Amino acid sequence: MKIATMRNEAEGRRVMQHASGDKRFKILEVFMKKYQFRQDSLIEILHKAQELFGYLDDDLLLFVSYKLKLPPSRVYGVATFYHFFTLKPQGKHTCVVCLGTACYVKGADKVMSAIEAELKIKAGETTPDKNISLLTARCIGACGIAPAVVYDGTVSPRATPEGVLKTIKQWTES
């Protein structure tokens, strides 16, 4: 597991570089700043991270560890200890639907219902064949393109039930 092996600055820089193109990392950093990067704010920060990304994958945990100057093992330990944190979903694909206010008023609930009906799973679940995990987030910083959906880590604008079902169909047929 990558998280357990981050021991040096180079790995930290790699994660930071990876994070630089994704606005959600910026929002998370501003949030951490509000808490003055305090190590005892780890749980609040992981909550915010999950709100933004839908789940806490290795790179996200490394980012938090690097920013708070905490050992990766400590961050990983906390993330795995509490049941309300979701680590990398089991599905081959992940679909994160933003249910923040701006996305909600633009129809994110209809998008979510369409996916749930199509896949016959609820938010937070993975299809029995482990192909698709469905997750939710709360404002991923893309309100201008609401409703936003994140397909396998890529933010997609102005989601419609028809559009998401098309992508899901590609995943189920591939």
Ligand code: FES
């Ligand atoms: S509410 Fe969805 S991006 Fe802000």
